[in-house]
Amino acid sequence: MLSANLSAIFYLISGVLFILALRGLSSPETSRQGNFFGILGMIIAITVTFLSIGNFSTGFVVVLIFLLIGGLIGAFIAYKIPMTAMPELVAGFHSLVGLAAVFVAIAAFLNPEAFNLGSTGNIKLGSLIEMSIGAAVGAITFSGSIIAFLKLQGIMSGSPITFKGQHPLNALILISIIVLIYLLCSTQSSNLFWILLAVSFLIGFLLIIPIGGADMPVVISMLNSYSGWAAAGIGFTLENTALIITGALVGSSGAILSYIMCKGMNRSFFNVILGGFGATEQSAGEKNKEQRPVKSGNADDAAFLMKNASSVIIVPGYGMAVAQAQHALREMVDTLKKNDIKVSYAIHPVAGRMPGHMNVLLAEANVPYDEVFELEEINNDFANADVAFVIGANDVTNPVAKTDPQSPIYGMPVLDVEKCKSVLFVKRSLSPGYAGIDNDLFYKENTLMLFADAKKMTEDITKNL
Amino acid sequence: MEIDPFIFRLSIFILSIFIGYYVVWSVTPSLHTPLMSVTNPISSVIIVGAIIAGLAGNSDTIFNTSSIFGFLAISLAAINIFGGFLVTQRMLAMYKKKKKDK
Numbered sequence: 001m002l003s004a005n006l007s008a009i010f011y012l013i014s015g016v017l018f019i020l021a022l023r024g025l026s027s028p029e030t031s032r033q034g035n036f037f038g039i040l041g042m043i044i045a046i047t048v049t050f051l052s053i054g055n056f057s058t059g060f061v062v063v064l065i066f067l068l069i070g071g072l073i074g075a076f077i078a079y080k081i082p083m084t085a086m087p088e089l090v091a092g093f094h095s096l097v098g099l100a101a102v103f104v105a106i107a108a109f110l111n112p113e114a115f116n117l118g119s120t121g122n123i124k125l126g127s128l129i130e131m132s133i134g135a136a137v138g139a140i141t142f143s144g145s146i147i148a149f150l151k152l153q154g155i156m157s158g159s160p161i162t163f164k165g166q167h168p169l170n171a172l173i174l175i176s177i178i179v180l181i182y183l184l185c186s187t188q189s190s191n192l193f194w195i196l197l198a199v200s201f202l203i204g205f206l207l208i209i210p211i212g213g214a215d216m217p218v219v220i221s222m223l224n225s226y227s228g229w230a231a232a233g234i235g236f237t238l239e240n241t242a243l244i245i246t247g248a249l250v251g252s253s254g255a256i257l258s259y260i261m262c263k264g265m266n267r268s269f270f271n272v273i274l275g276g277f278g279a280t281e282q283s284a285g286e287k288n289k290e291q292r293p294v295k296s297g298n299a300d301d302a303a304f305l306m307k308n309a310s311s312v313i314i315v316p317g318y319g320m321a322v323a324q325a326q327h328a329l330r331e332m333v334d335t336l337k338k339n340d341i342k343v344s345y346a347i348h349p350v351a352g353r354m355p356g357h358m359n360v361l362l363a364e365a366n367v368p369y370d371e372v373f374e375l376e377e378i379n380n381d382f383a384n385a386d387v388a389f390v391i392g393a394n395d396v397t398n399p400v401a402k403t404d405p406q407s408p409i410y411g412m413p414v415l416d417v418e419k420c421k422s423v424l425f426v427k428r429s430l431s432p433g434y435a436g437i438d439n440d441l442f443y444k445e446n447t448l449m450l451f452a453d454a455k456k457m458t459e460d461i462t463k464n465l
Numbered sequence: 466m467e468i469d470p471f472i473f474r475l476s477i478f479i480l481s482i483f484i485g486y487y488v489v490w491s492v493t494p495s496l497h498t499p500l501m502s503v504t505n506p507i508s509s510v511i512i513v514g515a516i517i518a519g520l521a522g523n524s525d526t527i528f529n530t531s532s533i534f535g536f537l538a539i540s541l542a543a544i545n546i547f548g549g550f551l552v553t554q555r556m557l558a559m560y561k562k563k564k565k566d567k
Contacts, residue, residue, distance in 0.1 A: 070543025107518035114521030248481030356497030
């Protein structure tokens with residue numbers, strides 16, 4: 001049996017390994033090593049837990065069985081999941097972290113002796129506060145992530161669900177959670193504990209339903225952050241350094257990602273969380289109903305334009321993910337490169353449904369990561385490029401964000417696609433994007449609209465090259 | 466007067482937030498998806514709590530309400546740990562550099 005001090009040191013080591021795991025992600029070369037550090041940290045933490053309890057009786061076998069069941073399910077999912085489903089997968093995994101935190105909190109509440117937290121009905125005050133915060137945040141993470149998962153999966157409509165009095169109701173519930181925690185700590189009543197959990201599940205659900213599909217990058221990052229804070233709360237209860245360090249790391253990681261995503265849309269965090277984009281902007285979209293001339297072309301025209309170009313910039317968006325067009329796109333680019341045409345990719349921070357979504361899809365299609373650029377790196381290059389090939393993106397290219405202070409997306413950083421000599425726009429129809437506004441780019445002199453499914457159009461262009 | 470051990474844990478927590486802040490800002494944006502997918506398994510280190518709860522019963526009563534929640538939490542966390550690390554590994558294996566000879 002390991003002494004408490006020795007195991008604490010091992011937990012510290014595994015915490016440090018988790019820091020190194022995130023640190024590894026600073027470049028693709030070191031990232032695989034980082035992941036290995038993470039795995040090592042986990043093995044150490046689990047082994048030390050077994051050794052410090054030192055109970056290798058029947059219970060140990062049961063623990064191993066449950067561990068294996070989970071492990072097999074996890075491994076199966078990891079090998080089967082297509083890369084386009086990554087946002088759903090991450091949302092699903094967030095929900096599991098949340099639920100696990102809730103379950104551990106319940107276990108600790110029912111059997112505090114096992115965790116050295118006092119006795120049933122007489123739990124140490126500090127531990128009870130930490131436990132109930134961890135459980136509440138875990139429950140919010142769980143139900144919120146389930147909603148995010150359903151929306152991303154398309155089981156639930158991606159459009160915001162709003163009703164009258166939504167915000168006052170949410171505020172009321174949040175206040176009641178604080179009151180419940182206070183009452184729970186003064187009475188130690190188990191009924192209050194269950195009510196607290198139920199109310200937290202409810203608020204997680206209510207917080208996410210008013211948020212629309214294209215705001216999912218913010219939601220996923222935010223839930224990522226919550227799952228971290230929940231883990232940290234439980235870490236304090238269990239007095240476990242590895243869990244406290246991890247919780248803080250994940251919590252701040254999610255918070256930073258939410259910040260980056262909000263900045264990518266030039267919206268405040270609260271504006272996104274309170275929902276309503278799309279709901280209020282609908283009227284603005286309808287005003288612009290007058291017909292304007294659009295130039296549309298076919299794959300042949302597009303192939304002709306690109307063949308005569310010397311540099312092409314590809315701008316992928318969520319539509320590429322929906323059409324699963326990344327492989328067809330890379331084949332097209334390969335053909336272009338054979339004709340000595342310089343090709344690069346421009347990624348907007350909020351393209352897709354989660355941070356880095358486009359990068360993963362391009363990587364899956366074997367696009368080398370040093371051909372893929374972020375907005376700030378590439379935005380000046382549009383002026384010197386011959387063709388911009390916009391595939392499945394819309395709002396992130398809209399020049400109105402720079403010119404019209406009345407526009408809902410005014411101030412949002414956009415890709416300067418209109419500066420290219422010509423723009424090819426693969427889109428299924430002229431319908432406005434998520435923000436509900438018309439894209440001026442469609443009507444520009446040098447824009448050629450290619451109305452088709454992204455994958456089919458890309459394949460046709462390749463044939464014509 | 467002795468310092469409450471809680472203060473030490475709080476110190477670790479606050480300092481880790483700062484470490485997290487600087488480490489995450491240095492993550493390259495193209496790896497933001499793997500970043501999220503790896504934070505899931507590492508926050509599933511919560512499994513240590515689940516194991517403690519699962520092993521708390523004595524040999525006569527392996528299954529009581531508390532330990533059952535522990536066992537369930539073990540499975541949930543294990544899905545995340547295995548699934549999360551493996552899917553991240555799979556994703557990272559795809560990030561390749563341009564071949565020199567091209």
